[in-house]
Amino acid sequence: MNKYIRLAQGNGGQENNELIQKVFYKAFKNEILEKNEDAAIIHDGELAFSTDSFTVSPLFFAGADIGKLAVCGTCNDLAMMGAKPKYLTCSVVIEEGFAVSDLKSIVRSMKEELEINGAIVVGGDTKVVPKGSVDKIFINTTGIGEIIKKGISSNNITTEDLILVNRDIGCHGATIFVAREEIEMSSSLKSDCASLYPQVKALIDADIKITALRDATRGGVSAVLNEWAKQSDICIEVQELKLPISDEVRGICEILGFEPSELANEGTFVLAIKKEDATRAVEILKRFENSSKACIIAKVTHKNKQRVILNSLWGTSRFLDTPSGELLPRIC
């Protein structure tokens, strides 16, 4: 590893994983941590426990803001373990000079999103630092959820499962990228930022046989599929045409040279569902407004273990790799 931290080491991809493995896992090593799930399962399997810090520029963007993001992020991690989000803490680090009206509107978004999840904030911390010490505001949320469906794990996926996604992919990443100062583009795109607990609950209530769930945040769907392939020692074969991608996201990716499957999402999750229940799961997801494009995207095989393969319509195949490096636009 290099001597100084690079931006790429926060990408949710290869460099990020390496940093976590070589620094944090090495120091904190324990059985719960090594499960490498979206949330830790504690207290005899009754509780899920997760934390996430949020920094985004711009703070307010099409479809959401940092406040909504901060609640969705942690609650979604809990929901992905079959848990109902219950109690959250909220810590903020605010830069001197930050507008109180902006702070209020961020907190308002948080409140609305907490209601959707049926969760409450039960503690927090507020720090103000001199101008320049942070970029406007950083938020950390930590949450505890009550497991309502046991046994969901990314380590147990088999060839008996099919892989689904709940909606079209890459909207959040594309929205944030075009909002950057250096990229002069306008689009009608909106972040997909949303709480996923209601959808998970609907699947559990319908007794769908869920093997694994993971929200495809940084590193996108590619990162999730690669993590699953490694954790469950399987090959995941994706049919290229099946990946739902909106025209807007596709267009931005064409211009800038990105892969939609590597772009971040904040309300998109990947599901491993037992074959016999996959179609029913798609139907249930489709009842939700933001999941109208839910579909089956991949099958599980033993072809190239621990790898993800993308099959084209004309019979060729290639690997879909874990994203690496920073998201950089192509040159020409």
Next chain:
Amino acid sequence: MEIELHNLYDDFRDSDTMKAFAKLISEDAKKLTSPINIMEVCGGHTHTIMKYGIPQLLPENIKFVHGPGCPVCIIPKERIDHAYILSMQKDVILVTLGDMIKVPGSKGSLQDARAKGADVRFVYSPLDCLKIASNNPEKKIIFFAIGFETTTPMTASLLKTVVNNNITNIFFHINHVTVPEVMKELVDNDNKVDAFLGPSHVSVISGSKIYEEFPRKHKRPVVVAGFEPVDVMQGISMIVKQFIEGRCELEVEYKRLVTYKGNIKAQKLVESYFNKADLFKWRGLGNIPKSGLKLKLEFSRYDAEVIYKDILPLEEIRDHKLCICGDILRGMASPRECTIFGKACKPTSPIGSCMVSSEGACSAYYKYANTIQ
């Protein structure tokens, strides 16, 4: 009429068309008297070929040789060190394009410089430097300009705006290179290339005329092709047909934008600000005569290499001794023949030039096909 973006590429990624070309090429290839090696000159083509699995659609007797046309890969360590040193100057914002910031020189990459406090930014269009300059009047903006014929007019256009508007805080470090000169170097060195797939974007600017001498003088057919998978398949089919019909010509597949003469306005713009440099060193290939551009003397007040000459070293730096990128770029070896490929040299820790950018041959092999055979 309203055009949606997908209308522009849907037909060029159509599976029936792809299968039809695969069949046509396979049938034609049976009539070939000896195998042919096609060099796709441009990294964009390498990327398309690997991403869409095109070698899997071709018969045994048609092989790709991956050329040197990745603008990031070919920048030598000496010049990356220049960028690194310039970025570390207190009052400088160093601006460049895309994944140039990932490539290591002898001191590290621009990403490393940024981690140490340098202000390094990437833009999609060089003209975005204007906004950075006006937002940071106390800083010197140095544009580290890279790219082939396709991107040079954008740099020229930025310089034109800077000159006309008397902007005093934008400077240039020029690393623009041209395609025909390096192709000449490759055929002169008697490599394995039987035909060239020419990059369409370069010819949108320069016209197809720049490749005239290759079929005529060097006996290598050239087909200028687009970057979509159907474009590449059609380009290959056109090359195979030339061989079986005993022709050796310059042809254009990408007729939707490429003309013989190209974009005259863009060419004039480039000519007004740039001269040919006598030599330009390519990473992995060494010095190639007349293959680079430099600012004309009258614009030297904008030239970072002139302004900062006291702090920019000129000593030559050797490439890594185990790296065979030079041979790969000449078409003499494939990435898999390299002993450090995928081991010491990976996209996250590149050693050789072909691994540094997503358009490099080694990087494309690693990303898309390092174990699928």
